[in-house]
Structure formats: C-alpha cells, structure tokens
Amino acid sequence: MNNRIRPIEKIYMAVIFLFMYAPIVTLIVLSFNRSKSRSKWGGFTMQWYLNLIHDHEVLNAMANTLIIALIATVVSTLIGTAASVAMTGMKRRMRSLIIGVTNIPMINADIVTGISLMLLFKVLHFDAGFVTVLIAHITFDIPFVMLSVLPRLKTISPSVYEAALDLGAEPFFAFRKTILPDLAPAIISGALMAFTMSIDDFIITYFTKGSGFDTLSTKIYSEVKRGIRPEIYALSAIIFVAVLILLFASDRMKARSARRTGVVKKGMNAKLKTYGAVAGIAVASILIIAMALVYGGVFSKNSDQVFVYNAGEYIDPEVIELFQEETGIEVVYDEFESNEIMYAKIASDGAAYDVLCPSDYMIAKLIDNDMLMKLDRSAIPNAYEYIGKQYYESATAFDPANEYAVPYCWGTVGILYNRNLVNGPVDSWDILWDPAYKGEILMQDSIRDAFMVALARRGYSINTTDPAEIDTATADLIAQAPLVQAYVIDQVRDKMIGNEAALGVIYSGEAIYTKRENADLEYVIPKEGSNVWIDAWVISREARNAENALKWIDFLCRPDIALMNFEYITYSTPNIAAQEMIEDEEIRNSAVAFPDEETLNRCDTYISLGEEGDRLYNEAWKKVKSAD
Amino acid sequence: MFRDPKKAGAVASPYFAWALIFILVPLAMILWYGLTDESGAMTLANIAAIAQPEHAKSLLLALELALISTLICFLLAYPLGMILAKNKMSSQGIITTIFILPMWMNFLLRTFSWMTLLENHGVINGILEFLHLPAMRVINTPGAIVIGMVYNFLPFMIMPIYNSLAKIDPNVINAARDLGANSVQTFLRVTLPLTVPGIISGVTMVFIPALTTFAISTMLGGSKILLIGNVIEQEFTLTYDWHMGSGLSIVLMIFIVVNMVISAVSEKDDE
Numbered sequence: 001m002n003n004r005i006r007p008i009e010k011i012y013m014a015v016i017f018l019f020m021y022a023p024i025v026t027l028i029v030l031s032f033n034r035s036k037s038r039s040k041w042g043g044f045t046m047q048w049y050l051n052l053i054h055d056h057e058v059l060n061a062m063a064n065t066l067i068i069a070l071i072a073t074v075v076s077t078l079i080g081t082a083a084s085v086a087m088t089g090m091k092r093r094m095r096s097l098i099i100g101v102t103n104i105p106m107i108n109a110d111i112v113t114g115i116s117l118m119l120l121f122k123v124l125h126f127d128a129g130f131v132t133v134l135i136a137h138i139t140f141d142i143p144f145v146m147l148s149v150l151p152r153l154k155t156i157s158p159s160v161y162e163a164a165l166d167l168g169a170e171p172f173f174a175f176r177k178t179i180l181p182d183l184a185p186a187i188i189s190g191a192l193m194a195f196t197m198s199i200d201d202f203i204i205t206y207f208t209k210g211s212g213f214d215t216l217s218t219k220i221y222s223e224v225k226r227g228i229r230p231e232i233y234a235l236s237a238i239i240f241v242a243v244l245i246l247l248f249a250s251d252r253m254k255a256r257s258a259r260r261t262g263v264v265k266k267g268m269n270a271k272l273k274t275y276g277a278v279a280g281i282a283v284a285s286i287l288i289i290a291m292a293l294v295y296g297g298v299f300s301k302n303s304d305q306v307f308v309y310n311a312g313e314y315i316d317p318e319v320i321e322l323f324q325e326e327t328g329i330e331v332v333y334d335e336f337e338s339n340e341i342m343y344a345k346i347a348s349d350g351a352a353y354d355v356l357c358p359s360d361y362m363i364a365k366l367i368d369n370d371m372l373m374k375l376d377r378s379a380i381p382n383a384y385e386y387i388g389k390q391y392y393e394s395a396t397a398f399d400p401a402n403e404y405a406v407p408y409c410w411g412t413v414g415i416l417y418n419r420n421l422v423n424g425p426v427d428s429w430d431i432l433w434d435p436a437y438k439g440e441i442l443m444q445d446s447i448r449d450a451f452m453v454a455l456a457r458r459g460y461s462i463n464t465t466d467p468a469e470i471d472t473a474t475a476d477l478i479a480q481a482p483l484v485q486a487y488v489i490d491q492v493r494d495k496m497i498g499n500e501a502a503l504g505v506i507y508s509g510e511a512i513y514t515k516r517e518n519a520d521l522e523y524v525i526p527k528e529g530s531n532v533w534i535d536a537w538v539i540s541r542e543a544r545n546a547e548n549a550l551k552w553i554d555f556l557c558r559p560d561i562a563l564m565n566f567e568y569i570t571y572s573t574p575n576i577a578a579q580e581m582i583e584d585e586e587i588r589n590s591a592v593a594f595p596d597e598e599t600l601n602r603c604d605t606y607i608s609l610g611e612e613g614d615r616l617y618n619e620a621w622k623k624v625k626s627a628d
Numbered sequence: 629m630f631r632d633p634k635k636a637g638a639v640a641s642p643y644f645a646w647a648l649i650f651i652l653v654p655l656a657m658i659l660w661y662g663l664t665d666e667s668g669a670m671t672l673a674n675i676a677a678i679a680q681p682e683h684a685k686s687l688l689l690a691l692e693l694a695l696i697s698t699l700i701c702f703l704l705a706y707p708l709g710m711i712l713a714k715n716k717m718s719s720q721g722i723i724t725t726i727f728i729l730p731m732w733m734n735f736l737l738r739t740f741s742w743m744t745l746l747e748n749h750g751v752i753n754g755i756l757e758f759l760h761l762p763a764m765r766v767i768n769t770p771g772a773i774v775i776g777m778v779y780n781f782l783p784f785m786i787m788p789i790y791n792s793l794a795k796i797d798p799n800v801i802n803a804a805r806d807l808g809a810n811s812v813q814t815f816l817r818v819t820l821p822l823t824v825p826g827i828i829s830g831v832t833m834v835f836i837p838a839l840t841t842f843a844i845s846t847m848l849g850g851s852k853i854l855l856i857g858n859v860i861e862q863e864f865t866l867t868y869d870w871h872m873g874s875g876l877s878i879v880l881m882i883f884i885v886v887n888m889v890i891s892a893v894s895e896k897d898d899e
Binding site: 005009012013016019020021022023024026027030038078079080082083085086087088089090091098101102103104105107108109110111112113115116117118119120123135136138139142171196199200202203207216217220221224228232233236239240243244247338340341343344345347348439445481484485486487488498499500618619622623625626 | 632635636637638639640644647649654655657661683686689704708715729730731732733735736737738739740741742743744747748751768779782836841842847850852853854857859862864865866868870873877880888
C-alpha cells in the first residue's frame with residue numbers, strides 16, 4: 001500500500017487542526033491583551049500573568065480543581081482496578097451486570113448524573129462542598145479506569161499467576177509479581193483519562209458544589225456572564241503550554257533513548273511516555289498547589305467567616321478587603337445573576353449563605369416564606385444613623401415593620417442607547433420593537449424586568465397578575481424576540497461599551513459607569529414609566545454566622561465605606577451621609593443617579609406576585625425564551 | 629484470577645458499595661422526585677409536562693441540533709480516521725495532540741473563545757472584512773450552537789472510528805480487491821460494515837452530550853435559545869421546581885436508554 005500522505009489529506013488534517021486549535025490560539029492571544037474587553041486589542045501586556053500571582057480566587061479555584069482531580073484519580077483507580085480484577089473470578093451474568101452499571105455514568109447525560117447526585121446529597125443532608133464534588137468526580141472517574149483496565153485483563157493469561165500460587169506464593173504477592181506489570185500501562189492510561197475528565201468537568205461539579213467552593217470550571221462559568229477576567233486566560237495559557245512542553249519533552253526523551261539503543265521496543269515507548277506524563281502532571285500539580293498554599297492559604301480556613309451572596313458587579317472589591325482587614329472575618333463572596341436564581345439557591349439550602357442582597361419584591365417573597373432572620377437593631381447602629389428615613393419608608397412596601405432589610409442601593413430601569421447607532425431621541429419602550437434595530441437590542445435575562453418592559457409599554461401595571469395582560473405581554477415579547485441580539489444581565493454594560501449593540505435595557509446604576517467608558521451612551525427612562533427598585537441586605541434565617549453578617553451590614557453603612565462603594569459601582573446610595581460627601585457635583589446632582597420627583601412618579605415598585613403569579617410569569621417566560 | 633468467588637466479591641465490594649450508593653440510589657431519587665409532586669403524591673404530570681409546547685419545542689430543537697452535530701462530526705471524523713489509519717501514523721502522538729491536549733484548556737474557556745471568534749465584530753468577521761467578504765451573523769443562532777457542539781464533541785467521534793479502522797486486517801481489504809471489488813465497493817461492503825461498532829459508539833458519545841448540554845447553548849446562543857438541557861437546568865436553578873426538573877430528566881433518560889439498547893445490540897452482533 002502507498003504510505004505517503006497525499007496533499008489533499010494533508011490539507012484536510014490541517015483544517016481539522018485549525019478548527020481544534022483556533023479557539024486555543026485566540027485565548028492565548030487574549031492573555032496578552034491589554035484591553036479587558038475581548039473584542040478589542042489594546043496592545044501587548046504581561047500584566048495578567050503578573051496579577052495572577054496575587055489572584056487568590058483564581059489560584060484557589062485552580063488548586064481545588066487539581067486537588068479534587070488528584071484524589072479522585074487515586075481513589076477511582078484503586079476501586080476500579082480492584083473491581084476489574086475481581087470480575088475475572090465472577091460468573092458471566094454478574095460480569096455483564098457490573099459492566100451495565102459501570103456504563104451508566106459514562107452514557108448517562110452529565111446533567112442527569114449531576115442532578116441525581118445533588119438530590120442524594122440533599123436528602124442525606126450532606127453539606128455541598130469539597131466532599132460532595134470529590135464523591136461525584138470519583139463516581140464518574142471509575143468507569144474510565146475500568147474501561148481501560150478490563151480489555152487489557154482479557155489479554156493477560158492467568159497461567160503464570162496460577163503457577164505462582166501453586167508454588168506457594170501469597171495471592172497478592174503473586175498478583176503483584178505476575179499480573180500487575182502487564183496491567184500497569186492500562187491502569188496508568190485509565191488514571192490519566194480519569195484525571196483529564198475530572199479537570200475538564202463542569203456540569204456535574206456545577207450541580208454538586210456548594211456555596212463558596214469553586215473549581216476552575218464553575219468559576220469560569222460564573223464569570224462568562226459578565227466577561228472573564230484576563231487572569232484566567234493567563235492561567236490557562238500557562239497550563240496549556242506546560243502540558244505541551246511536557247509532551248514534547250517525553251517525545252524527545254523517547255527519541256534519545258531510541259538513538260542510544262538503536263532499537264526501542266514498542267511497549268517501552270508507550271511506557272516511557274505515560275510515565276513521563278504522569279510524573280509531569282504530578283510535579284506540576286504539586287507546584288501549583290504549593291503556590292496556592294503560599295499565596296492563597298487554601299487550607300488556612302479561617303473559622304470566623306461570613307458567606308455573602310450579592311448580585312454581580314455590585315461591590316467595590318476593595319470594600320471586601322477592608323472589611324477583612326478591619327474585622328479579621330473572612331468573606332466568602334459569591335454572586336448571583338438574578339433574584340430568582342438567588343431564591344432557588346436559598347430555598348434549596350438556607351444555610352448556604354448568611355447575608356444576601358435581593359431586590360424589594362424578592363425580599364417580600366423571602367419574608368412570606370419565613371426564610372429571613374429579624375435584624376438585631378442594636379448591632380447595626382450605622383444602618384439607622386446614616387440611611388435616609390425616606391428609604392426605610394419606601395422599604396415598608398416589602399418589609400412593613402423594617403425588621404428584616406437594610407437598603408443598599410436603589411435605582412430605576414431604563415434604556416441605554418448609543419447616540420451614534422440610534423436615530424432621533426429615545427423616549428419610549430416602543431423603540432425596542434422597531435425592526436430597524438434588529439440584532440442591535442439587548443434585553444434583560446431576568447423575568448420581572450423583561451416583562452416590566454412589555455407591560456409598561458402597554459400601559460399595564462408592572463405587577464399585574466391578570467392572565468390576559470400577561471398573555472398580551474408574552475405575545476409582545478415573542479414578537480420582539482427575533483429583534484433581540486441576546487438576553488443578558490451583567491453583559492449589557494460591556495456590550496454597550498464595546499458598541500456591540502445599539503440599545504439595551506439596563507439599571508440606572510450602570511449609566512454613569514458606561515457613560516464614563518463610552519461618551520456616546522445615554523440613559524433614559526421611557527415616558528410610559530418604569531420600575532423603581534430598592535436592593536437591601538437581609539440575613540438568612542438559617543445563617544450560621546449571623547453575628548458576622550450584622551457586622552458586614554453595619555460596615556457597609558459606614559459613610560466612608562458607602563461613599564467608596566458608590567464611587568465604584570455608581571448605583572445610587574440611600575446613605576445620606578455618603579450622598580453629602582460626593583465630591584463630583586455633576587454626579588451629586590445627576591438626574592440619573594438621583595432622579596427627580598416627576599420621573600419617580602412615573603415609576604412603580606415591584607411587589608411579590610405570590611405563588612400563582614410566579615407560576616404564570618415563569619411559564620410565560622419559558623414561552624418567550626423558546627420562541628425564536 | 630480468583631478461584632473463590634467469595635474472595636472476588638470481597639475485592640470488588642468497595643466498588644459495589646460505591647455503585648449502589650452513588651450511581652443507583654441517585655437514579656432512584658430522580659425517579660422518586662419525577663413521579664411525585666410537592667405533597668409527595670404520585671403523579672405523571674412532571675413527565676407529561678414534556679408535551680407542553682415550550683418544553684416539546686426545546687426537546688425537538690435539542691434533538692435537531694444534536695442530530696445535525698452528530699452527522700457533521702461523523703462526516704468530519706470518518707475521513708480523518710481513514711487518513712490516520714491508512715498512513716499508520718504513530719497513533720499515540722496524533723491522537724493525544726488532537727484530543728487530549730485541548731482538554732487541558734478548560735472546556736468552558738474554549739467554548740467562550742468561540743464567542744470571540746464568531747461575534748458580529750469578532751475575529752472571523754474581522755478577517756472576512758479584511759478580505760472584503762460579507763460579514764456573517766452566526767453568534768446567538770442555532771448555527772453557533774452547532775459549531776460549539778461539533779467542536780467540543782468531535783474527538784469523541786474520531787477516537788472510536790479510528791480505533792475500529794485501525795483494527796481492520798489489511799488482508800481483508802486486499803482480498804476484496806483481489807476478488808474484483810473497486811475501491812468504492814470495497815469501502816461500502818467491507819470497510820464501512822466493519823467499522824459500524826466504532827461508528828455507533830462514536831454516535832452515542834457525541835449525541836448524548838449534545839442532546840443534553842446547557843452550557844454551550846447558554847454561551848453561544850445568547851440565552852435566546854432554550855434546549856431541553858437549559859429547561860432542566862432552570863427548573864433547578866431558577867424556578868426551583870425539582871419535581872418538574874426530575875420529570876423532564878426522566879424523559880431524557882428514555883432517550884439514553886434507547887441509545888444504550890441500540891449500542892448493546894450492536895455489540896452483541898460484533899461478538
């Protein structure tokens with residue numbers, strides 16, 4: 001047969017290579033991009049690589065990933081190999097039963113495996129976290145080990161082993177001396193496969209992880225929604241290049257030994273290579289874990305903690321640092337994308353977080369379902385001294401006796417538009433249904449806000465539970481869907497700054513920030529009216545660190561902290577003392593940050609819709625999302 | 629290796645315990661949740677919910693995209709497998725570089741990277757613009773999701789196809805040629821039938837994850853396109869209805885079982 005590769009074959013292989021590696025090259029290029037936005041090249045920088053050394057969150061996630069993968073690999077290799085060897089002594093029917101069960105996690109959808117384990121842990125009242133993720137990984141790793149070891153076992157003749165037994169050897173000794181050497185390559189390749197699958201897993205980890213525990217995958221997923229930190233590109237590039245070098249090195253090693261001996265047995269080859277890879281992975285893992293230990297303090301778990309659950313991009317990271325420095329309390333900080341996602345999390349595990357920052361209507365729902373703790377007023381003096389009385393007054397709409405919530409930020413919902421991409425003034429929600437802007441519109445991926453837009457446009461109450469009105473709004477949103485570029489939340493801001501869209505529904509707090517970054521952007525509250533909202537801090541009824549949660553709330557109400565935070569997130573603060581300290585006159589008098597009476601009169605607050613109302617909206621929302 | 633079945637059982641016992649607690653019991657939990665309502669009463673409503681238009685639509689779309697992706701993966705992978713097998717390339721090297729190496733770059737990051745490539749003002753459109761070609765609008769469409777699926781699952785198709793192609797004894801091919809078959813006939817009547825088990829295993833390994841993904845559709849579909857995986861995920865993380873989520877998972881499992889039966893039957897034929 002002709003063994004030369006034809007040009008057409010070369011081209012074909014090159015195309016597949018290009019396809020497989022284009023995204024990887026892109027990521028490596030992005031790791032050197034000075035601009036944080038991934039759609040712009042801002043010049044070459046090594047900044048992200050340098051930042052990485054101090055980025056505890058990313059390093060911790062990496063260390064978690066490696067520790068989980070290492071332990072899961074070792075345990076699953078032991079269990080899987082033992083089971084495979086034992087199977088040789090079993091009846092045929094038993095064997096096929098085991099193989100059937102083993103195949104389940106391999107063939108079953110990851111989402112089903114993940115959910116099934118989540119349900120198990122929930123029912124057993126197992127705290128989700130490191131241990132649950134580890135168990136899940138061992139579970140899906142075992143089949144990879146067994147499927148690598150079993151076929152190899154079939155080819156090994158037991159006669160030598162049996163001879164050893166006949167000569168008086170102990171069974172395990174005989175196994176170690178006769179079977180194991182032949183089996184080793186299969187065990188190692190099974191272990192390597194298990195390790196790789198564990199490193200790359202997202203879905204199963206996503207469903208089995210608890211609060212405050214992240215692997216690299218889940219960390220990345222939470223960041224995808226609002227733009228990934230370039231440090232993660234840098235870390236991935238390092239890992240990728242390290243593995244690449246490792247592979248080349250073991251290749252070279254093999255070539256050199258081939259030159260020296262003249263011939264190389266094929267088995268030797270593979271062995272050298274796998275041993276090299278294993279050694280390399282082990283060394284690299286230990287290095288990264290050590291680095292994380294030194295810089296991140298993965299294991300120095302502070303017993304004094306507070307678990308904070310806040311909306312995305314909703315605090316100055318410096319504030320968290322300061323709180324930790326001043327109080328010595330470690331903040332475990334997680335972000336949610338929408339109130340509904342927060343609710344699902346707290347409803348399934350009330351002790352997952354201590355202190356939460358939901359919006360008005362969601363606080364009402366949490367109170368209704370008895371999921372919040374009454375605040376100890378004496379422990380949060382700042383909250384009553386500096387937060388304006390009028391805001392507590394407004395808060396009685398959802399917290400009638402002001403027992404549960406301390407206002408954090410407030411604002412409106414409106415349209416952010418790009419003057420260069422939109423003709424004429426924008427003053428109505430109607431423009432979001434204008435076919436001229438097909439593919440240029442960003443809608444909020446949050447049920448209440450999306451429906452608010454449609455309801456307000458029709459002049460309906462934004463809190464309606466009238467099925468006919470909801471149907472009309474649903475039909476409107478479905479009609480709008482083909483015009484919508486994407487349903488997003490935190491991404492609206494970056495996409496608008498990057499000129500990726502002409503119009504976006506956004507919260508008022510983002511208006512100042514986006515205008516600073518892109519002067520063509522304007523924020524407007526449409527004439528039909530909109531939503532005015534208050535987000536407030538509340539404490540979960542099952543909070544484990546309620547005292548620290550109170551300290552957290554009180555700290556955020558300190559005027560200097562509230563001011564610092566306001567300047568960073570630019571969401572209107574209800575902290576009167578902080579408002580007075582705002583130096584920038586333009587911002588202090590900004591109609592966007594602090595709208596006038598007339599505008600506010602057009603706006604309505606959300607109220608909790610009750611179970612039946614929630615069901616109506618949920619179903620309607622599914623219809624909208626599956627319409628396109 | 630074991631003369632005494634009891635000893636064999638003892639060595640395998642950690643695995644038995646593990647499989648029982650962490651594979652079988654959790655599946656029973658899904659059945660339990662899926663077949664009951666909040667009050668604990670038995671119901672089929674959560675499974676029948678698949679017939680609701682929005683659920684049925686997401687399932688049909690997921691089936692459609694998964695089928696298209698599987699077909700594309702097959703069409704891409706088979707020729708590649710043949711090239712690799714024919715040239716007897718040091719399989720180890722090539723296969724690691726194509727499959728294992730990219731996996732070390734996180735799956736989500738690689739998918740995210742496709743966003744950068746496919747966006748309206750993204751890399752590919754930048755290149756098209758430079759070449760004075762019309763820009764394409766792919767991001768946030770089903771097409772983008774298919775690209776993401778093909779990209780992520782292609783290796784799972786290439787591997788089994790390559791393995792079954794490499795196993796074919798060249799003498800069988802030569803015999804066919806000696807008996808007068810032309811290359812097309814040889815391919816259709818000898819090579820292809822001999823690789824059916826590989827194809828089926830590849831199809832399973834691509835189809836199931838493609839059918840059930842939610843991450844790829846979220847990232848490349850702009851949250852505009854709901855696949856059945858998204859619906860199930862949201863029952864757990866957004867609407868907080870575990871019973872409904874479990875019921876819909878049971879529907880997914882039916883597809884998986886059908887797939888398992890098909891591949892089990894084909895394996896038997898192989899033996």
